[in-house]
Amino acid sequence: MTTLIDFNSPRAIAQSQSGYFYFYMALACMAVAFLGFAPTYWLPLAKRSFSASPVVHFHGLLFFAWSLFFAFQSWLAASGKVARHRTIGMIGVSLATAMTIFGFLVAVNAMKRSAAAGLTDEGISFVIVPLSGILFFAVVFALAIAAIRRPEAHKRLMLLASISLLDAAVARWFLTFLAPPGPLGPPPVPVTIPPAFVAYLLLVAAIIFDWRTRGRPHPVYVYGGIALIAVKLLNWPISVTPLWHSFAGGILAMAQ
DSSP states (O other): OOOOOOTTSHHHHHHHHHHHHHHHHHHHHHHHHHHHHIIIIIHHHHTTOOOOOHHHHHHHHHHHHHHHHHHHHHHHHHTTOHHHHHHTHHHHHHHHHHHHHHHHHHHHHHHHHHHHTTOHHHHHHHTHHHHHHHHHHHHHHHHHHHTTTOHHHHHHHHHHHHHHTTHHHHHHHHHHHHSOSSOOOOOOGGGGHHHHHHHTHHHHHHHHHHHHHHSSOOHHHHHHHHHHHHHHHHHHHHHTSHHHHHHHHHHHHHHO
16 A cells, blocks of 8 residues: 655644754754864864863864764754665764763873872862763763664654763853963862753753644653753762762772
8 A cells, every 4th residue: 555645744844843953953062062162172273272182182073073973964864864864873873982982081181180280189079070971971872872763762862962962062161251260270060060051951942842842841851851960960969979089089090
C-alpha cells in the first residue's frame, strides 16, 4: 500500500518547524560559544597576544569544532537528510570522546598552574567545575547515542549536552566585564553559578517550544534539566569537602 503524505498538512508543517527549531538552537549554541570566548581567546589569538600550551589550543579547537558539527548535523536532520546524518554520526562520537579526554587534561593543567602560583587549594576546589561539566556532557552524549532510534529523545539529549558546555563561554563575559581588578587565579566556585544559569536560558527556550508544540516538556528536559542544575549547585558544597580535596589532590599529585 502506498501512503500519501500531505506536506502542507498541519502535522507536516509542525514537524518541519520542529526540525528547524533544533537547527536554530544549534546555531544559537555556536554563537554563544564563539562570542563567549571572543574577548579572552579568539581576539587575543588573532592579535598574537595569547600564549598557552598546545593542549589548551587543541581543546579550544575541539570544542568549537563540536559546535560546528552539531549545527551541521541539526541542519541535515531538519532537511530530511537522515541517512547522511547517521552516516557521519561516528565523527561526532570520535569528537565527543576527544573532547572528554582533552577537557580532563585542560582541567588538570589549570590545577597545576594554580599550584605553581601558590593557589593549590583554590585550584583543587575550582577543578570540580570543569570536571563535572565534561562528565555531564559525556554521560548525556552517551545517552543520546543510546537513544539514536528514538529521534525525539536523541535530538533533545544532543541539545542538552551542547547547552551544558556553554557556561564556560558565558563566564568569560562575566570575567571580562565584571571581575574585580587584581591578580588572576581560579575564581571561587560560587561565581560560576550565575553564568551557568544565563547559558541555561537556552534550555528554557527549548522547554517553552515543547510546551507550545507538545503541550508539555519532554522528559529529557525535565530530568536532564534537573540533573544539570543539581550538578551546578552541588559543585559548591562538594568543592570544599576533604573528600574532594583528597580526590582532586591525588590527581594533581599524579600529574606533577
